Amino acid sequence: MPWTRHQIAARAAQELQDGWYVNLGIGIPTLVASLLPDGIDITLQSENGMLGLGPYPTPDQVDPDLINAGKETITELPGTSYVSSAESFAMVRGGHMDATILGSLEVAENGDMANWIIPGKMVKGMGGAMDLVSGTRRVIVLMDHCARDGSPKFRSRCSLPLTGLNVVDMLITDLAAFKRTNRQGPFHLMQLAPDVSLDYLRSKSEAHFTW
Amino acid sequence: MANKRYDSAAAALEGLLFDGMTVAVGGFGLCGLPETLIIALRDSGVRNLTVISNNAGVDGWGLGLLLQTRQIARMVSSYVGENKEFERQHLSGEINLEFCPQGTLAERIRAGGAGIPAFYTRTGAGTLVGEGKEERYFGGERFILETALTADLALVKAWRADGKGNLLYRKTARNFNPVVATCSRMTIAEVEEFVPTGAIPADSVHTPSIYVRRMVPASINEKRVEKLVTRAKE
Secondary structure, three states, X not given: OOOOHHHHHHHHHOOOOOOOEEEEOOOHHHHHHHHOOOOOOOEEEEOOOEEEEOOOOOHHHOOOOOEOOOOEEOOEEEEEEEOOHXXXXXXXXXXXXXXXXXXXXXXXXXXXXXXXXXXXXXXXXXXXXXXXXXXXXXXXXXXXXXOOOOOEOEEOOOOOOOOEOOOOOEEEOOOEEEEOOOOOOOOEEEEEOOOOOHHHHHHOOOOOOEO | OOOOEOOOHHHHHOOOOOOOOEEEEOOEOOEOOOHHHHHHHHHHOXXXXXXXXXXXXXXXXXXXXXXXXXXXXXXXXXOOOOOHHHHHHHHOOOOEEEEOOHHXXXXXHHHHHHOOOEEEXXXXXXXXXXXXXXXXXXOOEEEEEEEOOOEOEEEEEEEEEOOOOOEEOOHHHOOOHHHHOOOEOOEEEEEEEEOOOOOOOHHHOOEOHHHOOEEEEOOOOOOOOOEOOOOOOO
16 A cells, blocks of 8 residues: 555655754755654754744744745744845855755656656746755655556656756655665665555556665 | 934835835745835836845735735746745746855855855756856865855844834844845844843843944834744643
């Protein structure tokens, strides 16, 4: 049985270590914050200029001057700091962030990823995704293993315009979790979702990986 | 001391505007947006603008107002979703759009303000963003050369300002405003609250007064929320 969105996020949460500074993208990655194992305390960064992201506000806490990078209302925590966009991306580009977790349309076996141009749709822009994947030391991608039409999204080479070249360190899909020990090596299968066979996984993947 | 305060946005813009000019605008989404100055810019009728701004507003608010009136010919942005009119003008070729990764955009504006003509970054190397740009390897890694951005006019939104023009921003309404304030010789700050000079502790100033040429009160200060998300009260 494939993992649910919730289970994908929970699997990603296991990869985070106490004390890390982490940027979470929109969608499934956002769920990771509420699924951290006991004793793991991380600081969330929001690239619009906030370090130390709190939970969503209660209705009487809503503050229009306080939003996350997805433009959602949010709260601060004791120890939060606010910075300019330039400072925020200096943290990212300078390699100070421990991990970034984001979604993607495609991941290739060589670590390339593509997530900013959907064929046939208006291009809305890359936002901060290119900066995040090229500046962060650990990039974890969460996505469905296959597209809606059944075609594999874990590919030998990306077919869509790239967001980053050789930037993905870990891939967690609804079928399996893969990791690379370094950016020269191949993806290695770490874990299969319950009742998903290796043969089935391979039939749904275009990418080569080790197991 | 020179008086930087103007009674209205229209008065502050007087004599500064010309068709084809470049305007840098602070804000992220609808947060920290110089709402009053954007509306005054619209009302001035200035045309053929190049606008440097992370986003393009939404339909009917923020920079979306200048799109409705077709005063913008070109935009440099990282993300322009949530805006049907922008989409229409982009698809029909009426507007020229340069997509720039958000961190690169912030740094290009910062560099422009700091007198640095260009810088190398890993961001975008090997992607469409890097096409046609100079490449260089440092420590075995691939970098592209990105050029600085400056503007004829910069518009920012501040929470507080003193009489000298020292600015404070509030929470994530800071975003692009501090760098946008530096990228022009003519920066106008729209201010929510004026405080006496000296009331902002010198150690706490976000934007020092040297970058601020004119100031106007934020007479329009709606602070619209783009995505209201709440949780139940415990």
